[in-house]
Amino acid sequence: MPSKHERTRAIEVDLVVEALARRHGYDFSDYAKASLRRRVAALAVTLGCPTISDLLPRLLHDEAILPTVLSTLSVPVTEMFRDPLVFKAIREHILPVLATYPRLNIWQAGSATGEEAYSLAIMLEEAGLLHKVQIYATDINDAAMAKAEEGILPADQIAKYEDAYRKAGGTRTLAQYFSLGYGFAKLSASLKDHISFAHHNLVSDGVFCEVNMVICRNVLIYFDKSLQDHVLGLFEASLSRGGFLCLGSRENLGGSAAAHHFTPLDRELRLFKKSGEAS
Amino acid sequence: MSPRPVVQAVVIGCSAGGIAALHHILPRLPADLPVPVIVVCHTGPSPTDLFSSVLRRDCRLPVMEAPERGTARPGHIYVAPADYHLLMEEDKTFALSADPRVNNARPAIDLLFESAANVWGEGLLAVQLTGANDDGAAGMKEVKAAGGLCLVQDPATATATAMPEAAIATGAADWVAPLDWIAFLITSLCFSSAPAQDCRP
Ligand SMILES: C[S@@+](CC[C@H](N)C(=O)[O-])C[C@H]1O[C@@H](n2cnc3c(N)ncnc32)[C@H](O)[C@@H]1O
Secondary structure, three states: OOOHHHHHHHHHHHHHHHHHHHHHOOOOOOEOHHHHHHHHHHHHHHOOOOOHHHHHHHHHHOOOOHHHHHHHHOOOOOOOOOOHHHHHHHHHHHHHHHOOOOOEEEEEEOOOOOHHHHHHHHHHHHOOOHHHEEEEEEEOOHHHHHHHHHOEEEHHHHHHHHHHHHHOOOOOOHHHHEEEOOOEEEEOHHHHOOEEEEEOOOOOOOOOOOEEEEEEOOOHHHEOHHHHHHHHHHHHHHEEEEEEEEEOOOOOOOOOHHHHHEEEEEOOOOEEEEOOOOO | OOOOOOOOEEEEEEOOOHHHHHHHHHHHOOOOOOOOEEEEEOOOOOOHHHHHHHHHHHOOOOEEEOOOOOEOOOOOEEEOOOOOEEEEOOOOEEEEEOOOOEOOEOOOHHHHHHHHHHHHHHHEEEEEOOOOOOOOHHHHHHHHHOOOEEEEEOHHHOOOOHHHHHHHHOOOOOEEEOHHHHHHHHHHHHHOOOOHHHHOO
16 A cells, blocks of 8 residues: 555646646646656756645746756657667668658657667668658657757767667768767768657647658657557558558557557567558 | 555565576565565666576566566566666556666666555565665665565675665665575565564564
8 A cells, every 4th residue: 555645745746747737738647657756756856846746836837837847757868779679670671661662751759869860860871761751750858859950969979879880780880970079979961851850749749741650669658558559549540551660679559459450570679560551 | 454464565676696696586486475576687788588588497486577567466576677667556567667777777676666665555575685786775765664664685695785785774674684584584474464563573
């Protein structure tokens, strides 16, 4: 049984969630509670509130608070070529299929600071496809997306990413896609030109275009079952027939309503194909 | 108050030397253990699958990676996947997070302990084993504050002493026991139905 203290905290978190939804239009009520609770506690610390309920007046009356709230509640942690074998499989098994289309739209949902979108752009470039691709990279964290838009990484990350890039089947060098400055590396404009970063909330926003691939990794783990189902439905509706869906290493279609529209391409790597003949 | 099993779930944290310690403890748990056992080990780069497959061979209880949104079931041993935090939800399902490292670790023991304390309160037994940093100490304090039981491996029997020492320093430990006793203590607590305070030494 949770203690009285815990039950009080659960009420406080619920009140914060309600204030955010009704006052600011961001509904976190179907997020998985354990992580959300930690983040709300972190938000209280960030805003100098002694208790979680002290957040309420700030949330209700402070007009300018939303950006801070969104960037604290959604921690944008990402890497280039995270789980290299997934990217290798995309390179080897999905890109050759996508190569047959005249134009390509790719939706990368939950792009955080953009490293995953950059990784995709690099692989598409190496497959000779980038010229016909538009990558839509979306998130609710505008601060993270502003960073993504800049395309700047700390230079000391590049060595680690180079390693992941190799494991993902890369045969060139990442250095050719970045210009090195003092302590930082900047993604070349020719890659970035094919990525548009846009604010999109998976909870409340709908389909915005037809896409050939959805890549959404390590976002569904933060959602409860009902929201996972909703979002998987959104992906299904966005994908063209024969389109590809790529989830995070520990995410599943599970018993979602969308599941029967997909066949696994690689169950282990969470790569799926939308059923129906590829057109 | 009607007597009920003291312990409804066991959470275990370990780091350096942890795999060997787990191999000592987990195969000694009986096949009819009436509670789930949930483990965070800072496995480092070694794949979880390998780790749990070795344990699977030697344990009487089924060993598996904690499945995202799956329920923690009695008589099962669950291991946190590499590179994700493992947390418990109120409905006793597993949640994963890709949040930044906590105490330089992902999975972090503190996150499992704290979230499990929310769920099981006084029905939780937290076990802190060998390890080289202080992850888990803050979590033990939460477990204690929620009325749960805390068992720490005697640092004299640990490969790395920092983690059990940090746990002991919090003052939350109900028992400090040598490695050889830990499986036995876990088992007897899980089968005892006395109120928690009567089990404390
Ligand atoms: C852990 S990051 C994953 C980054 C990247 N996909 C990866 O796996 O490396 C999760 C991201 O999901 C975003 N997110 C959370 N809720 C969202 C929502 N409702 N709509 C869109 N993005 C969301 C967060 O802002 C964060 O950037």
